[in-house]
Amino acid sequence: MASPSSAPSAAPGTVRFASSGSSYYAVVLALFCTIIVVSNIVAAKPIEIGTGSFTLGPVQVWPLLVDGGAVLFPLAYVLGDVVAEVYGFRAARRAVLVGFACAVLAVLTFAIVQRIPGASFYANQDAYEAVLGPVGQIVLASVVGYVCGQLTNAWVLTRMKARTAERALVVRLASSTGVGELVDTFLFCAIAASAIGITGFGGFLNYFVVGMLFKCAVELLVMPVTVTVIARLKAAEPTY
Structure with missing residues (x-):
């Protein structure tokens, strides 16, 4: 006879999701929002990878152009995959909207503080405006791209899971992230390029292609970690 605490395991083909009311979801959500806010701030700094210059027609091929957000932002898609796979589309959508609200709150705070007169001995107002001034446009770009991209990512992943259940996890993660x-x-670069000084079609194409390839490469490199985190969360969540 089975013990009272035992529960029948779901069939292999059953599509399952955990409840988002757990403490694990709260931790993932906090990390997700932190990544969004920090990435929007550091994205104000353009970064060139390589020296010299090489163009192919109107396209600047070298050096490669990214922004500071590339350091951390790809992990938002890793966490987005974790949330969508373990908790489902509604929980992923909630994470996206909360991250959006946090980013907007940060921008409003920066703008208000920028307009408040500094102390008589404060000599860094110009530096403050130079660093945080473009953040508003960057956050607009981030919000448009991030909301559309993350919701697309979550929708593709959960639609694929509806067909494959617990099978083909790596295929779901790679496809949805791509x-x-x-x-x-594309949306982020189209809106944010001018805010960080990137002009012209060639510069934009470099910025877009390099950013896309870099983010996907990070996703693939950390795929074993993503799969491990998902497996442990599924095992730890009693509602899964």
């Missing part, structure tokens, strides 16, 4: 990053990166 589509989501394509949407996100």
Whole structure:
């Protein structure tokens, strides 16, 4: 006879999701929002990878152009995959909207503080405006790209899971991230390029293609970690 605490395991083909009311979801959500806010701030700094210059027609091929957000932002898609796979589309959508609200709150705070007169001995107002001034445009770009990209990512992943259940996890993660990053990166670059000093079609194409490839490469490199985190969360969540 089975013990009272035992529960029948779901069939292999059953599509399952955990409840988002757990403490694990709260931790993932906090990390997700932190990544969004920090990435929007550091994205104000353009970064060139390589020296010299090489163009192919109107396209600047070298050096490669990214922004500071590339350091951390790809992990938002890793966490987005974790949330969508373990908790489902509604929980992923909630994470996206909360991250959006946090980013907007940060921008409003920066703008208000920028307009408040500094102390008589404060000599860094110009530096403050130079660093945080473009953040508003960057956050607009981030919000448009991030909301569209993350929701696309979550939708593709959960639709694929509806067909494959617990099978083909790596295929779901790679496919959903590729589509989501394509949407996100294009929209972000189209809006944010001028805020960080990137002009012209060639510079934009470099910025977009390099950003897209870099983010997808990070996703693939950390795929074993993503799969491990998902497996442990599924095992730890009693509602899964």
